[in-house]
Every structure is written in structure tokens, then in C-alpha cells.
Amino acid sequence: MEEIVVSMKNICKVYPNGVMANKDVNLDIRRGEIHALMGENGAGKSTLMKMLFGLEQPTSGEIWLNGEKVVLPSPNAAIGHGIGMVHQHFMLVPSLTVAENIVLGMVPRKSQIFVDIKKAVKITEEYSERFNLRVDPMAKVADIPVGMKQKVEILKALVRGAKILILDEPTAVLTKQETTELFKELLALKKHGYTLIFISHKLQEIMEITDRLTILRGGRSMGVYNTCDVSPAEISRLMVGRDVLLNVTKTKAQPQKVVLQVRDLNYVNEWGKRMLDNISFSVRQGEILGIAGVEGNGQKELVDMLFGLNRPDSGTITVNGEKIIGMNQRKLRDRHISLVPEDRMLYGIAAEANIVSNTLSDRLHNKKYNAGPLFKMRALQEETDELIKEYRVLCKNREQNVGMLSGGNIQKVVVAREFSNSPQLIIADQPTRGIDVGATEFIRQKLVELARSGVAVLLVSADLNEVMELSDSLIVMYGGHITGYFKDSRELDDEKIGKYMLGLAQQSAEEITGVCYE
Numbered sequence: 001m002e003e004i005v006v007s008m009k010n011i012c013k014v015y016p017n018g019v020m021a022n023k024d025v026n027l028d029i030r031r032g033e034i035h036a037l038m039g040e041n042g043a044g045k046s047t048l049m050k051m052l053f054g055l056e057q058p059t060s061g062e063i064w065l066n067g068e069k070v071v072l073p074s075p076n077a078a079i080g081h082g083i084g085m086v087h088q089h090f091m092l093v094p095s096l097t098v099a100e101n102i103v104l105g106m107v108p109r110k111s112q113i114f115v116d117i118k119k120a121v122k123i124t125e126e127y128s129e130r131f132n133l134r135v136d137p138m139a140k141v142a143d144i145p146v147g148m149k150q151k152v153e154i155l156k157a158l159v160r161g162a163k164i165l166i167l168d169e170p171t172a173v174l175t176k177q178e179t180t181e182l183f184k185e186l187l188a189l190k191k192h193g194y195t196l197i198f199i200s201h202k203l204q205e206i207m208e209i210t211d212r213l214t215i216l217r218g219g220r221s222m223g224v225y226n227t228c229d230v231s232p233a234e235i236s237r238l239m240v241g242r243d244v245l246l247n248v249t250k251t252k253a254q255p256q257k258v259v260l261q262v263r264d265l266n267y268v269n270e271w272g273k274r275m276l277d278n279i280s281f282s283v284r285q286g287e288i289l290g291i292a293g294v295e296g297n298g299q300k301e302l303v304d305m306l307f308g309l310n311r312p313d314s315g316t317i318t319v320n321g322e323k324i325i326g327m328n329q330r331k332l333r334d335r336h337i338s339l340v341p342e343d344r345m346l347y348g349i350a351a352e353a354n355i356v357s358n359t360l361s362d363r364l365h366n367k368k369y370n371a372g373p374l375f376k377m378r379a380l381q382e383e384t385d386e387l388i389k390e391y392r393v394l395c396k397n398r399e400q401n402v403g404m405l406s407g408g409n410i411q412k413v414v415v416a417r418e419f420s421n422s423p424q425l426i427i428a429d430q431p432t433r434g435i436d437v438g439a440t441e442f443i444r445q446k447l448v449e450l451a452r453s454g455v456a457v458l459l460v461s462a463d464l465n466e467v468m469e470l471s472d473s474l475i476v477m478y479g480g481h482i483t484g485y486f487k488d489s490r491e492l493d494d495e496k497i498g499k500y501m502l503g504l505a506q507q508s509a510e511e512i513t514g515v516c517y518e
Contacts, residue, residue, distance in 0.1 A: 003031045004067075005164060005195050006052065011061035013047050017404070019396065021047040022058075023219045029164070034186065034196045036206045036227070039216035039239055040436040041408025042394050045199055048216070049166050052197075053085045054078040084157025088169040088434065090149050094142035098135050099124040102156050127155050131192075133185055146295065147178035151185070164195045171205060172434050175294045175501075176464060176494070183209050201436050203232040215239055240438040248441075250448045253472040255284035258517050259425050259456035260306075265315035267301055275301040276312065277481035282517040283425070288447065288457040289515070290471030290489065293501050295462050298480040300342065303429050303460060307339045308332055319425055333362050338418035342429040342460075344407075348414040351403030355395060356384045358402045359417050391416040392442060408435035415443055419450060426450065429460045444470055464501075468492055475515055476500040483507065485515040 006029035013022040022044045029035050037045050050056040052063065054072035063070055065081050072078045075085075092101050099120040124137040133151040141149065150170060157165055167186075171179045186196060186209060198210055206213060207227060215222040215238045222238045230238075260283040267276040275298045283289045291299055304310040306317060308327055317325050319335055327335075341347035349358050360380055370376060384398045391412045395405055402413055411431075418426065428447060432440040447470060451457045461467040467474060471489040475482050476497060484500040484507045486492055499505035 004028050005031045007064040009062045012059045014059045021219055025221050027214055029195055031195055032190060032193050033211040034190055034198055034209055036198045036210040036213035038213055040438050042406030043216040044219040045216055053083060053166060079160050082161055082163040084162025085166040086153040086170060088172055090153055092141045092149060096141060098139050098152050099137035101141055101152055102159055127159055132188055146173050166197045168199045169434055203235060236437045248444045248448055248469055253287045255287040258282045258284050259320055261318045263316045265312050267312045275480045281475055281515040283456045283458050284517060285454050285456050286451060287472045288451045288459050288470055290459045290467040290474035291477060292467045292474055292497055293477035297477045299460050299477060303427060306427055336422055336424040338423040338426045340414055340418050340428045340431045344411055344414050349402045349410060352401055354401055355398045355413060356380055358413050359384050359387055363421055387416040387420055408439040411435050419446055423455055425456045427458045464494060478503040482512050485512045
């Protein structure tokens with residue numbers, strides 16, 4: 001019989017507001033396996049792992065490690081028991097070097113005063129070599145790519161003696177190439193006897209890398225399965241409780257007039273790096289134009305320009321023939337431009353405000369919702385209740401603070417606000433990042449429905465499958481400029497588009513201007 005290294009028995013977690021996150025959950029993890037923890041947003045995965053890492057305490061139940069019952073009152077206690085956690089949002093200090101981050105909190109010092117940089121570098125190099133996690137010890141974290149940051153986080157845990165690694169959405173911000181490299185490294189750790197708990201919503205990755213999986217739904221365990229014995233469709237059904245359409249069905253686009261027109265956009269950032277290089281394209285009514293590319297190639301800067309968060313050095317942006325550069329958020333929203341931002345927590349919500357305030361914050365000046373100095377609270381509440389129902393937001397009630405919701409339900413609140421205000425242009429930036437298959441299916445289908453109803457949609461996504469599946473046409477960005485335009489995304493495959501994403505292929509200027517409609 002294979003050895004159980006982690007056993008969580010009858011775990012319950014009830015928060016002070018009465019929300020029950022976990023209900024009698026049992027989880028057994030074998031030594032040396034890669035075990036997936038799956039479920040919809042709000043199913044209780046993160047809460048369960050926070051308890052295993054000592055960030056939260058169970059209301060009832062027991063945690064056993066290597067056959068011994070333990071109490072984990074803090075992350076330090078968990079680390080002391082050989083548990084490490086790599087968070088979805090990296091816990092690194094950008095201004096420090098890779099080596100300094102790896103030894104942070106256990107810094108080797110000279111004469112008990114000065115940081116011993118040589119020793120920190122030596123430790124980093126030793127672990128980097130041992131586990132084939134190649135990093136540059138002296139590079140500043142602010143300057144390294146996302147894939148290397150992921151390796152730094154893993155090395156941080158290994159240096160602290162972790163034998164059990166919790167990986168929370170480890171591929172959420174990685175390119176396909178970085179994901180492939182990470183999987184090789186994880187399999188090498190498994191070969192060395194390390195135990196990995198892998199939280200992810202990406203079904204194909206789960207099928208590829210894991211040995212077994214536990215599925216949570218509504219805070220309860222729906223069972224433990226050998227990965228090779230279940231299909232992606234079966235996993236989705238167990239997670240959501242119904243059949244999920246893993247592929248979006250859409251009719252052929254019938255584009256109409258141009259809504260968004262971008263011409264000759266250029267931008268050099270504060271460090272002198274050219275982030276946008278002569279960008280031109282158009283988005284028409286009734287179509288989804290996708291932007292594919294490895295993150296960091298100008299997509300964020302472009303979205304910032306489109307929604308008034310920054311100004312280009314040169315070039316024009318028009319919506320329905322009107323120049324919008326310099327307009328504030330209120331004016332842009334008055335022109336029915338909607339934005340689903342890349343970072344929902346930073347730009348999409350006010351975490352301490354309730355669902356009503358977050359859902360309808362962009363239309364409080366509308367006469368439907370205000371009467372002079374006072375708001376029509378009943379109208380606001382009824383509209384919010386309708387949106388909660390339509391967008392399937394799992395919440396206690398409309399008065400619940402949005403920050404208390406799961407990531408997927410926070411995204412549904414953002415999407416409900418942005419999709420329900422009669423948009424003429426939707427800028428959707430990473431709309432399904434870090435959310436479960438049910439929420440992903442819902443949001444993707446909504447985007448297609450809105451496009452077919454006459455809305456112009458600009459989709460920015462690092463998920464290559466998503467951008468190819470949803471887009472009618474797409475452009476590829478690399479190094480701040482457009483490397484390719486494809487009128488029909490159905491004719492593309494990973495290999496063809498990958499060359500343009502990596503800058504290995506470049507269309508002629510004449511071919512690229514095909515995306516510029518008048």
C-alpha cells in the first residue's frame with residue numbers, strides 16, 4: 001500500500017459571516033504523486049490549502065502528516081513540517097535580486113549584521129543546479145520573465161526544506177513554452193520523491209501532469225479519481241454538476257461598420273523602451289478581433305491607451321468616428337465602452353463595497369437609478385438581483401462585500417457590470433483567467449452572443465486556445481508591433497501562430513494592413 005503523507009480528515013471551515021467553505025472534506029495525498037485539486041471557484045480549494053499551509057484554521061477536523069496528527073497555527077509551522085506553497089500571485093520583492101528573494105527571512109549574514117550575498121548566491125546556485133531550475137541569482141526580480149519568477153518561488157520553498165509543494169494555479173500566467181518547461185521540472189521533483197498538490201482549472205494540463213485528482217463542489221468532496229480513468233468532460237460534470245460545453249459554438253460573423261479604429265499608435269515607456277510600435281487595426285460591429293501574443297509584448301500598454309489609463313506618444317484612437325484620447329472614464333462609459341480588466345482585484349472591483357455598488361457603479365448618474373441627490377434604492381437592488389441571477393453569481397445576498405466572493409464570482413460581477421450597460425465596444429482583457437470551467441463557458445458564450453448581437457469585441461488573451469476559438473479574426477503582437485493578421489482564425493493552429501508570437505515570422509506591411517478597415 002502506498003504511503004499517505006497528507007491526510008485531512010472531516011475538515012469543516014465556517015467563517016464568522018456564516019459562510020461554510022468546507023464541509024466534512026477528506027483528502028489523502030500519497031508520497032511522490034502529483035495530485036490535482038479541482039473544483040469551481042468557491043468550491044473550497046483555496047480554503048482547504050490555506051489550512052494545510054497554516055494560513056487559516058479549520059473549524060473542526062484533523063490534519064495528519066506522515067502518520068502524525070498536527071496543528072498548523074501558522075505558515076512557519078507548516079514550513080517546519082516540510083510543506084511549501086507557491087501562490088498564484090507571486091510573493092516576491094521586485095527590488096531584490098533572485099538570490100535575496102530565495103533566502104529572504106533566513107538570510108545568511110556576515111558578522112550577524114551584513115547580508116552575505118556570496119553565500120546567498122551559492123545557496124541559490126546549489127539548489128538551482130540540483131533541481132534543474134535555472135535562474136540568474138543576481139538578476140533583479142523586477143527584470144526577469146514570469147516563467148523565471150515561478151522557478152524562484154519553487155526554489156524558495158525547496159530551500160526551506162519543503163517535501164510537499166502546494167502549487168496554486170502555477171501556469172495561469174505562463175506561455176505554452178514556459179508551461180512545458182515547468183512540467184519537466186515538476187516531473188523531475190516527483191522523481192526525487194517530492195509530493196505535489198496541483199490546483200488548476202486547465203483540464204488538459206491536469207490530464208497531462210497529474211496522477212490522481214480530488215474534485216470539490218460546494219465545499220464537499222465529490223470523490224478521488226485516477227486521472228487516467230476520467231475524461232475532461234467527466235471532470236467538468238463532477239465539478240459543475242451538469243454537462244459543460246468545452247468548445248464554444250458560434251455562427252460565422254457578419255461584421256458591419258467600424259466601431260474602434262486605431263491608427264499609428266506609438267508609445268515609449270518611462271525607461272525608454274518602445275512598447276507600442278506603429279499599431280493600427282480596426283474592430284467592427286458584430287465581430288470578435290483577438291490579440292494573441294506572449295504577455296509583455298505591448299498588450300497591457302495598448303489596453304491602457306484604449307481605456308484612457310495612459311496616453312500614447314503619437315497616433316489616434318476613435319470610437320464611432322470620435323477621437324477618445326484624453327477622455328476620462330466617465331466619458332468613455334457614456335459612449336458605451338466597456339472594459340473587463342486583466343487584474344480584476346486591482347482595476348475591476350472595490351473589494352470592501354457590496355455587490356450592488358460594484359455592479360451598478362458605472363450608471364448611478366442614470367435617471368433610472370437616481371432622483372436628484374438621492375438614489376432609487378429599490379431600482380438598484382432589483383437590477384442587481386436580476387444580474388446576480390442572470391450571471392449566476394454565487395453569493396450570500398446582494399449586500400455581501402465583493403471581496404468575500406471567490407475569484408470566479410468576482411469576475412462574474414465585473415462581467416455583469418460591463419456586459420449589461422448596452423455596450424457598443426467591449427475590451428475583454430484575459431476575461432477567463434484563473435476561473436473554473438463553468439464560469440469560463442458562461443463568459444465565453446456571453447462574449448459570442450454579444451458580438452453576434454452587433455457589439456464590437458476586442459479580446460486580449462494569453463490563452464492561445466481561447467483566443468483562437470473565440471476570435472473571428474486575430475492579430476499577433478510581438479515586441480510592441482503586429483507580426484501577423486489572420487482574417488479567419490479557424491484556419492490557424494498552435495504551430496503556425498506560435499512562430500508569430502515568438503517573432504520568428506513576420507508578415508509584410510501590406511498583409512497586416514488588411515485589419516485596417518475604414
